[in-house]
Amino acid sequence: MASPVKPAVSVRGLHKAFGARTVLDGIDLEVEPGEFVALLGRSGCGKSTLLRILAGLDREVGGEVEVPGTVSIAFQQPRLLPWRKVWRNISLGLHKPDGRAVALKALEEVRLTDHADAWPLTLSGGEAQRVSLARALVREPDLLLLDEPFGALDALTRLAMHHLVEDLWTRHKPAVLLVTHDVDEALLLADRILVLDEGRVVATHHVGLPRPRRRASVVEQRTRVLADLGVDVEEAA
DSSP: OOOOOOOSEEEEEEEEEETTEEEEEEEEEEEOTTOEEEEEEOTTSSHHHHHHHHTTSOOOOEEEEEOOSOEEEEOSSOOOOTTSOHHHHHHTTOOOTTHHHHHHHHHHHTTOGGGTTOOGGGSOHHHHHHHHHHHHHTTOOSEEEEESTTTTSOHHHHHHHHHHHHHHHHHHOOEEEEEOSOHHHHHHHOSEEEEEETTEEEEEEEOOOOSSOOGGGGHHHHHHHHHHTTOOHHHHO
């Protein structure tokens, strides 16, 4: 009899405090293999702290955290090493004899093959973020953590990145946990949306719409998510 598949993320009673300030207050969370989950909430609600914990960057926590597979993370800032060419940034730490070939394949997936020998400082913001995604995916993670990776991009580049991330996720099928402030972004990309407030999950939305999605198809759910974030659409209008 086959053993049950473990969740990509399993968190029970997660608690994190900085001094007297509680940032995460009894979080329970499971993310299934291949599931795309978005975290929404106001600044300071604990979204990025949760991602850092799942990435293993902060281990001083209370509760249970289990992430059994490999993990990669992409931040809002690409964090490329300026003294290494693009392909070397991607292959950094891979310890494979064919590092350049592996990097070139990853660059082909993010449509930047001709930038392999470029220096990071010559890239646009969108190009640098695509390199950051290639660097994360080349490690073939079971869990991909995205910490507001499109926040610094202009509107048109963001749209292009949404399509790229959805395409890469469809092909590789890692579990994804996306931190974002953008409700439309969450609705267009995620299977499930969690709303955080004061360190707790206060609402869950299952999107359940076929892909690819258009903004017109998520209008009704957008209103409900905004309400859970404390935004009255009629008043805002």
